[in-house]
């Protein structure tokens with residue numbers, strides 16, 4: 001873990017409630033794809049956010065922060081970042097945290113599974129995999145409640161088009177009539193598409209209640225617990 005000060009370079013809306021935050025660390029940030037950082041609000045108040053940017057981009061960190069009305073945890077963090085941006089003051093970060101970073105052995109096909117802003121966690125891995133040149137299939141599933149929340153759909157379609165073994169599957173829980181892709185919960189789409197999850201390494205991020213359900217359903221669908229990764233596992237039973 002590395003403690004580093006960073007300037008807030010930009011805060012840009014991605015949707016009505018999700019913001020992209022760009023940070024410039026004072027020294028090169030050291031982390032692996034899938035690590036998270038903590039934004040230090042106080043000595044005992046540190047807020048966890050996945051690092052959306054790839055590790056080779058050490059001098060600029062990207063976060064995606066969702067701020068629904070029910071979630072003051074993220075909204076307070078965003079207020080802290082906005083205040084620092086306006087004051088041109090640095091924020092304090094703890095970088096390189098987590099145990100669910102990408103294992104690049106390239107021996108197993110990979111499922112990257114994101115619910116909502118869990119996208120940030122797997123986006124870093126997807127971009128890193130594009131750089132390291134792994135030949136195993138990589139299936140990137142992104143589940144959202146409404147189509148308008150797929151704020152990086154075009155970017156991910158371009159990622160999938162860049163390599164034959166990359167696949168991007170967006171899943172909209174409650175779509176409008178025009179949507180012709182997968183619907184419902186994102187992990188159910190995975191289980192519809194893949195007969196057995198036994199061969200796969202699976203990386204997942206999303207709401208805590210979601211991750212508990214996905215873990216149990218995936219194990220019933222053949223997934224091997226030792227090849228399932230989520231930092232939320234540390235917070236749930």
Ligand SMILES: Cc1cc2nc3c(=O)[nH]c(=O)nc-3n(C[C@H](O)[C@H](O)[C@H](O)COP(=O)(O)OP(=O)(O)OC[C@H]3O[C@@H](n4cnc5c(N)ncnc54)[C@H](O)[C@@H]3O)c2cc1C
Pocket residue numbers: 036048049050051063064065066067074114115116117118120121143144145172173184185186187205206207208209210213214231232235
């Ligand atoms: C280490 C760590 C890092 C974090 N990083 C971030 C971050 O970078 N940004 C951030 O905003 N928050 C972060 N959080 C907080 C938390 O992960 C988010 O609050 C969560 O991902 C938000 O999901 P959402 O509201 O966008 O999903 P929603 O919009 O509620 O759901 C999106 C999709 O997830 C699936 N889903 C949701 N609920 C269920 C369910 N009960 N069963 C099955 N599927 C379900 C569905 O497919 C649904 O369409 C982090 C937390 C930790 C512990």
